[in-house]
Amino acid sequence: MTIVREPAATRPHEEGDQSSGPSGDMGGLPLFILSAAHRDALSACAARAGWKPIAARRLDRAESRYLGSLARIAVIDLRGVAPDDALEMVKALAAAVEASGGALLLLVEDVGAPHVPGLIAAGATHLLDGEIDETRFTIALRTADKLAERLIGSLAAAGNRHAVARSDGLFWRWNGAERTLAISPALGDLLRIMVPDADHARLGIADLVRALDRADRAGAVAAIRRAVDDLMPSAFAHAVPSQPDRRLVQHLYPDAQGFSGEVEELDVHHRANRRDRDPMTGLASRQGAIRWLDHHLAQGRLPAVLLIGLGDFDRVNSAYGRLVGDAMLSRVAIRLQRLVDAMAPRDSLVARITGTEFVIAVLGGPETALPSVERATLLAQQIVAEISRPFNAGDYLIRLTARCGLAPGQSGDAAETILRRASNALADARRGSAQGGIRIRVADEASRIVDDDRLQNDLRHALDSGQIQLLFQPQYAMEDDSIVGVEALARWQHPHYGEIGAGALFAIAERSDFMLPLSDHIHARALAEAAAWPEELRDLRLAINVTAADISEPDFLQNFLQTVDASGFARERLTVELTESGLVEHLAGASLLLTQLREAGLKVAVDDFGTGYSSLAYLKALPLDYLKIDRSIARDIEGTARDRVIVRAIIDMGRSLGLGVIAEGVETEQQLALLARAGCTCYQGFLRSPAIASDKLADLVRASQRSAT
Numbered sequence: 001m002t003i004v005r006e007p008a009a010t011r012p013h014e015e016g017d018q019s020s021g022p023s024g025d026m027g028g029l030p031l032f033i034l035s036a037a038h039r040d041a042l043s044a045c046a047a048r049a050g051w052k053p054i055a056a057r058r059l060d061r062a063e064s065r066y067l068g069s070l071a072r073i074a075v076i077d078l079r080g081v082a083p084d085d086a087l088e089m090v091k092a093l094a095a096a097v098e099a100s101g102g103a104l105l106l107l108v109e110d111v112g113a114p115h116v117p118g119l120i121a122a123g124a125t126h127l128l129d130g131e132i133d134e135t136r137f138t139i140a141l142r143t144a145d146k147l148a149e150r151l152i153g154s155l156a157a158a159g160n161r162h163a164v165a166r167s168d169g170l171f172w173r174w175n176g177a178e179r180t181l182a183i184s185p186a187l188g189d190l191l192r193i194m195v196p197d198a199d200h201a202r203l204g205i206a207d208l209v210r211a212l213d214r215a216d217r218a219g220a221v222a223a224i225r226r227a228v229d230d231l232m233p234s235a236f237a238h239a240v241p242s243q244p245d246r247r248l249v250q251h252l253y254p255d256a257q258g259f260s261g262e263v264e265e266l267d268v269h270h271r272a273n274r275r276d277r278d279p280m281t282g283l284a285s286r287q288g289a290i291r292w293l294d295h296h297l298a299q300g301r302l303p304a305v306l307l308i309g310l311g312d313f314d315r316v317n318s319a320y321g322r323l324v325g326d327a328m329l330s331r332v333a334i335r336l337q338r339l340v341d342a343m344a345p346r347d348s349l350v351a352r353i354t355g356t357e358f359v360i361a362v363l364g365g366p367e368t369a370l371p372s373v374e375r376a377t378l379l380a381q382q383i384v385a386e387i388s389r390p391f392n393a394g395d396y397l398i399r400l401t402a403r404c405g406l407a408p409g410q411s412g413d414a415a416e417t418i419l420r421r422a423s424n425a426l427a428d429a430r431r432g433s434a435q436g437g438i439r440i441r442v443a444d445e446a447s448r449i450v451d452d453d454r455l456q457n458d459l460r461h462a463l464d465s466g467q468i469q470l471l472f473q474p475q476y477a478m479e480d481d482s483i484v485g486v487e488a489l490a491r492w493q494h495p496h497y498g499e500i501g502a503g504a505l506f507a508i509a510e511r512s513d514f515m516l517p518l519s520d521h522i523h524a525r526a527l528a529e530a531a532a533w534p535e536e537l538r539d540l541r542l543a544i545n546v547t548a549a550d551i552s553e554p555d556f557l558q559n560f561l562q563t564v565d566a567s568g569f570a571r572e573r574l575t576v577e578l579t580e581s582g583l584v585e586h587l588a589g590a591s592l593l594l595t596q597l598r599e600a601g602l603k604v605a606v607d608d609f610g611t612g613y614s615s616l617a618y619l620k621a622l623p624l625d626y627l628k629i630d631r632s633i634a635r636d637i638e639g640t641a642r643d644r645v646i647v648r649a650i651i652d653m654g655r656s657l658g659l660g661v662i663a664e665g666v667e668t669e670q671q672l673a674l675l676a677r678a679g680c681t682c683y684q685g686f687l688r689s690p691a692i693a694s695d696k697l698a699d700l701v702r703a704s705q706r707s708a709t
Contacts, residue, residue, distance in 0.1 A: 030054055031141065032066045034089065035077030035107075042077065042137075049138040059089055061219045063096045063237045063247075072102040072148040073141065079107055083115035087122060094123025096237060096249065103144035107132060170248070170263035171670055174205055176228075177257065181205055184669070187263060190248075192241055208261075212238050220250070227252040227259045253677070260677070262670060280326060281333035284351035289359050292349045293415035296363060302409035303349075303361040304376035307422035308336070308383055309430065310356040311401035320398070328398065329356070334632055335386050336360065339379060342503050357426075359419070373408045378500070380404040380438045382507045403429040404438045456512035458494065459505075463521050467493050468505075470526050471691035474700065475543070475662060475684045478676045483701050485541030485575070487684065488526035489691045490518075506547070515549040523560065527567035527574075529694050536701050537694075543575040545607060551578065551593050561600055571601035577628060579607045588621075595623050605662070609633075609650070619653060627654040631665020631685070637674045648678040655679050 031051040033042050036058070043053040054071060056062050066074050074097050078086040090106065097104045105126040106119060116127070125147060128140045170190065172183040181203040183193060191211040193203070209220050216238035223236035231254045240246040249264045276288030284292065296303060310332065317325040329352070336358055340348045347363035360383075362376045387402040405425030407418050429438060462468050472486035492500040500508075509518045523544055530542045550556050564571060576597055578590060594604045605626035619627075629650060637647040654661040663675045666685030675683060689700060 029145070030071040032056075032071040032074045033077070034059070034062050034075065034093070037080060038077055042075065045134050045137055046075075046141065048134070049141065051141065059092055060215075062089075063092055065219070066093060066096055073105060073144045074102065075105045075107065075141075077107045078119075079109050083113075083118075086115065087118055090119050090122045090124055095247070098123060103148040105140055105144045171673060172208065172261040172263075173673075174258040174260070176259075179204060181208060183208070190240060211241065213241060213244075215239075223250070223252055227254045260673065262673075278352040281330050281352050283333050283337070283358070284349060286351065286353035286359075289349060289351035289353060289361070290415040290419075292351075293361060293418065297409065297413060297415065301363050302411070302413075303363050303418070304373045304406060304408045305418045305422045306360040306362070306376045306380050306383075307405045307407075307419070307426045308358045308360065308380075308387075309403050309405075309426050310387070311403060311430070313356045313400070316398060316400070324398075328400065332358070332387060332400070336383065338632055339382050339386060339503060342501055353419075359422070373406070376406055376408075377438070378504045380406055382504055384438065385507045385510060405429055406438065455494075455508050456514070459492075459508055459512060459514055459518070462492060462494075463517065467495070468518070468521060468525070469493055469693075470522065470529055471693060472542075472697050473684050473691040474689045474697065475541075475682050476688055477682055478680055481688075481704075483540065483704055484682060485543060486697065487543040487577070487691075488522070488530075488545075490522050491691075510549075515547060516553065519547055519550050520559075520563075524563050524567070527564060527569045531568040533694060534698050536698055536705070540701070541573050541575055541603070542569065543577050543605065545577050545579065547579075551590055557593060557596055557600075564602075575603040575605055575626065577605045577607040591622050598623055598625070608664075619657060624657075624659055626660040626662055628662045628664055629680070634663040634665055634671060634675060634683075635667075637671060637678065644674065644678075647675075651675075651679045655681075 029051055031046050031053050033039060033046065033053050033055040034057075035042050035055065039055045039057050043055045046053045054065065056065055074093050076089055076093065078089065081089070086108075090104070094104060103125045104123055105128065106124045108116060108119075108127055108129045110116075111127050111129045120127075126140060126144045128136065170184060170187045172181060172187060174181055183203060188194065191208070193207060193211050205224060209217050209224075212220055216236070219236040220238065223234040226232055226234040233251065233253050235249055235251045237247055237249045240248060251262045251264070253260050253262065276285055276291060277283075278285045278288075293303060293305070313325065313328075316328055333350070333352060337350050340350050340360055340362075349359070349361040351359045351361075353359050360376070360379060362379065383404060384402050387400050390399050403426060405422045405428065407421035407425055409418050469491050471489050471491055473489060474483045475485040475487065476482065477484045490502050490505055492505045494500055506515065506518070509515045526542065526544050530537075530540075533540070546560075550560075553559075561571075564574060576594075578594070597604050603625040604623070605628055606622065606624060607628045608630040609627045627650075629647070633647060633650065637644050651661050660681045661679065663671075663680045663683040664685065666672055666675065666683045666687045668687060672683065672687060692700065
């Protein structure tokens with residue numbers, strides 16, 4: 001291959017040029033190059049274009065070197081390489097590149113060669129053929145970088161959607177002062193390392209390296225040295241011993257005490273069809289939704305399909321610009337996914353099928369408390385209310401509207417048939433003929449209005465009949481895993497529908513103008529139960545939620561403090577949590593109220609922090625004791641490097657302001673380890689305990705105290 005240098009006047013990024021680099025805003029982005037014959041020439045060309053090349057001649061350890069380079073583009077020079085060898089080279093790097101959300105640029109002799117489609121199927125994202133001069137090479141790199149930038153951005157917005165199968169139990173920790181290695185039992189089993197107990201010697205870092213195949217040890221040692229000597233993140237890849245087709249990536253993160261290893265498993269056998277995924281929101285695409293529906297219909301499971309359409313969205317794009325409009329769609333996707341996760345996490349699908357239309361599908365079955373149609377109806381009611389909550393975009397307050405069409409699956413249906421019926425129902429709802437903006441369509445019958453009068457009427461009797469129950473989710477201290485507090489959560493045990501969670505409960509209450517009586521009941525019930533706790537629970541803090549309707553009442557503070565004092569529960573053990581939705585339109589009033597609550601001896605917190613656009617304004621304006629990071633934000637810490645930077649920035653801001661930081665929805669050991677390292681002070685979630693009744697809470701605290709001693 002020949003690199004043709006252009007005249008100095010037209011040559012991009014000459015030595016000494018102060019250009020900011022490939023993306024125009026940062027210099028020296030790393031670029032990985034694999035080329036047996038032209039490594040140096042390609043590296044020099046990339047360097048002149050503003051990149052920082054990390055180059056290799058041989059395929060050995062190329063995967064580990066790419067991961068360790070932190071590059072988001074890999075270039076493989078395949079000119080003069082036999083087709084079979086070319087395919088092997090692409091396969092060796094494709095999984096790691098995709099796992100990093102990167103781009104794979106191939107230099108080939110002819111894009112029309114018979115073997116090139118196989119290279120694309122194996123994972124190539126960009127091709128460059130013919131005589132390669134500096135201009136063409138630079139343009140190809142910038143094009144690949146633009147794709148990588150978009151991929152990383154969409155992954156950060158939607159959480160962990162790498163082509164990586166994470167294993168939550170695979171992690172280890174190196175203590176530099178004690179020179180000891182702590183390794184999770186799951187990783188010890190996988191690598192055949194005996195996790196020590198009192199009768200066995202402590203592990204060292206050499207034990208981890210020796211457990212690897214000989215061919216993988218050099219890459220591991222190089223990555224570890226980089227973490228130790230340079231205090232820089234690094235990574236290496238290796239095969240699972242005795243399982244050569246199974247490969248792991250170990251990411252090393254140094255800190256003041258040593259460094260941690262977080263392990264991901266590369267899925268090299270199955271590459272998800274990208275057409276099944278919406279690139280903007282990370283939800284399933286229309287094709288992905290059809291595949292999911294057809295799969296379950298073939299198994300005889302009938303879904304209820306809910307089609308959600310956003311109203312007048314073109315006005316958002318016109319008034320605020322396309323960038324804000326895209327951000328709104330991503331925020332809508334997050335809200336929808338969160339609602340579905342809370343109600344039907346195992347048997348549901350969330351997809352974006354067109355620009356402003358989303359699909360939610362819910363399966364029915366004997367294991368669910370509610371039939372699929374009733375579950376989807378409750379979801380639809382929550383969705384209309386949730387999307388109507390204002391979105392903040394900088395200095396603007398944006399309100400969206402939604403309409404829903406609901407089509408239950410029928411025997412013999414195909415996915416397209418159900419979607420067509422849902423579309424007809426949505427069209428009815430958009431014409432304004434449906435109560436609450438929701439309409440059901442069954443088979444080819446005329447649409448019928450969803451009537452939730454029964455639920456609203458039943459709620460008025462639920463308080464007196466004892467159907468509203470209180471559960472308490474434990475909150476754990478990061479430093480020692482002790483239970484330091486609980487959050488009170490309401491559940492409605494409906495005689496017909498079964499258990500209805502807090503989200504659906506409050507949505508029904510809001511529609512029936514019953515929010516204040518419900519909130520008063522929950523406050524009084526939670527305080528009364530907590531005041532009667534046994535001695536083992538006397539040191540626990542209690543957190544209760546206050547709604548936007550509560551803080552808008554002029555006499556809320558006086559009545560609330562009277563309820564607290566009448567219960568006998570100590571003010572200094574009580575935390576009041578306001579959600580971001582309760583602050584959007586009541587910021588000035590909320591600031592005054594929180595000040596008065598703190599002066600009265602209570603602690604105050606912002607719940608679901610990080611889900612709105614004015615989170616920084618809350619930190620500036622409100623007197624707070626705690627931030628509670630929303631579960632969707634906490635979950636992002638397992639995503640890309642950008643995700644982790646954002647989560648850590650939120651935690652750092654809170655800690656810098658002297659606030660406690662509580663992470664909600666912690667479900668995996670890896671999330672917990674990352675959040676602890678980032679500086680969270682407390683956490684709650686299914687990893688340790690769901691919400692439980694007071695008697696079970698006492699048993700849990702006793703067991704925790706026994707294990708601590």
